[in-house]
Amino acid sequence: MPFESKPDAAFKICMQKTCTQLHRNQLFKCPALSLYSLLEKRLRLEDIPRWKLFRDYRACSPDATDAEVRTFIATGPIPQCGLCPSRRIPFHHPDPTLVGADS
Numbered sequence: 001m002p003f004e005s006k007p008d009a010a011f012k013i014c015m016q017k018t019c020t021q022l023h024r025n026q027l028f029k030c031p032a033l034s035l036y037s038l039l040e041k042r043l044r045l046e047d048i049p050r051w052k053l054f055r056d057y058r059a060c061s062p063d064a065t066d067a068e069v070r071t072f073i074a075t076g077p078i079p080q081c082g083l084c085p086s087r088r089i090p091f092h093h094p095d096p097t098l099v100g101a102d103s
């Protein structure tokens with residue numbers, strides 16, 4: 001399920017915000033938005049209203065003007081960012097370089 005964050009707060013800690021994606025011949029703000037349509041099909045999210053903002057997202061199309069592309073690239077938080085987390089949750093995992101070090 002998506003988060004219920006303030007878009008500004010989520011965007012502030014987002015690690016994807018500089019990862020503009022070229023997907024299906026369109027520019028997407030981030031990987032989360034570019035891959036959502038694939039996840040939606042795979043996880044059958046199409047009937048879940050809370051994902052509506054992601055569903056409604058419109059990528060920057062190939063026929064966009066230079067000004068539209070500049071505006072697209074320059075944007076900060078958008079409403080869709082509210083579906084992302086607004087605080088980081090550390091994920092600790094074993095150091096892979098130490099696996100098997102005892103044997």
Ligand code: SF4
Binds near residue numbers: 010011032033081084
């Ligand atoms: S939608 Fe989410 S992942 Fe994409 S830029 Fe906004 S906060 Fe980051």
